[in-house]
Amino acid sequence: MSAVTYEKYHDCVILRINREHKRNAVNEEVIDKLNTFITKAAEDEEAAVVVITGSGAKAFCSGGDLEVFGSLYTADEAYPVLKKMSEVLLKLFFFSKPTVAMINGHAVGGGSEIASACDFRFAVPEAKLGFIQGRLGITTGWGGSSFLFQQFGRRSLPLLTSAKVYRAQELESIGFIDKVFKTSGEDLMTQVVNELHTNFIMDRPVLEAYKRRKLDQINRKQLEANVEREVTDCAVLWEREEHHQAVENFFNK
Numbered sequence: 285m286s287a288v289t290y291e292k293y294h295d296c297v298i299l300r301i302n303r304e305h306k307r308n309a310v311n312e313e314v315i316d317k318l319n320t321f322i323t324k325a326a327e328d329e330e331a332a333v334v335v336i337t338g339s340g341a342k343a344f345c346s347g348g349d350l351e352v353f354g355s356l357y358t359a360d361e362a363y364p365v366l367k368k369m370s371e372v373l374l375k376l377f378f379f380s381k382p383t384v385a386m387i388n389g390h391a392v393g394g395g396s397e398i399a400s401a402c403d404f405r406f407a408v409p410e411a412k413l414g415f416i417q418g419r420l421g422i423t424t425g426w427g428g429s430s431f432l433f434q435q436f437g438r439r440s441l442p443l444l445t446s447a448k449v450y451r452a453q454e455l456e457s458i459g460f461i462d463k464v465f466k467t468s469g470e471d472l473m474t475q476v477v478n479e480l481h482t483n484f485i486m487d488r489p490v491l492e493a494y495k496r497r498k499l500d501q502i503n504r505k506q507l508e509a510n511v512e513r514e515v516t517d518c519a520v521l522w523e524r525e526e527h528h529q530a531v532e533n534f535f536n537k
């Protein structure tokens with residue numbers, strides 16, 4: 285099965301990361317497929333909204349695949365891989381239609397960065413989200429904190445510096461998550477589509493025009509420069525022993 289699937293539910297496109305056995309961790313195939321499918325969704329005239337989610341009930345995304353990313357040792361090795369994913373998330377951030385992260389379980393590390401690049405965040409009641417990169421001796425490195433500051437302002441810093449994992453309800457109470465569904469389960473995508481059809485004007489040209497108004501507020505060149513600095517900072521921290529030890533600890537737990 286493909287590492288990411290492109291599914292249609294009426295006028296919604298669902299991009300689903302399909303690596304449940306690794307809690308939907310991101311490897312190179314996920315990066316490439318997300319890139320391809322974001323372009324496909326932009327060209328899809330039926331699609332009004334794009335939803336990103338993970339497969340299974342346990343995780344939205346557990347961040348970078350630590351087996352793949354763990355084999356990168358130096359800053360020079362880490363930089364191009366971090367950069368590649370940051371370019372995909374920039375493309376998602378500047379996507380022409382509204383985007384939703386449907387957080388169906390844990391969203392940690394890079395998973396929280398994907399969620400931060402979306403316009404809206406919905407979650408199941410059991411979902412948890414954390415910018416845990418600090419616990420691994422690194423920072424966000426896919427643009428996640430730049431997207432977070434852009435959308436969430438000064439309330440962003442505590443989420444990053446704590447490196448804590450938060451419950452969906454806590455994040456809803458501070459406005460980072462827009463909607464926590466009452467139940468999870470197999471009909472999750474039906475709930476998402478119902479939510480969109482109840483609370484969104486599902487008229488693609490109208491939604492695209494409002495998305496343009498949002499993006500009009502943003503200095504794209506500045507945000508791209510911020511993301512570049514974030515990638516570089518993370519790559520520099522990457523080669524520290526603290527980081528390599530934390531990755532080793534995860535696999536030895």
Ligand SMILES: CCCC(=O)SCCNC(=O)CCNC(=O)[C@H](O)C(C)(C)COP(=O)(O)OP(=O)(O)OC[C@H]1O[C@@H](n2cnc3c(N)ncnc32)[C@H](O)[C@@H]1OP(=O)(O)O
Pocket residue numbers: 305306307309342343345346347348349350351353366390392393394395416417420425534
């Ligand atoms: C550039 C990237 C920046 C980053 O993303 S840094 C952050 C990297 N991510 C992490 O440190 C999170 C690691 N994962 C976890 O903390 C937990 O797996 C998580 C998401 C809370 C889910 O917990 P559980 O549901 O109890 O699942 P579990 O730990 O037993 O894992 C099940 C199987 O999945 C694997 N897995 C989970 N996250 C992974 C990852 N990121 N990379 C590679 N493999 C990963 C894990 O090793 C386990 O595999 P196995 O079944 O033992 O073979």
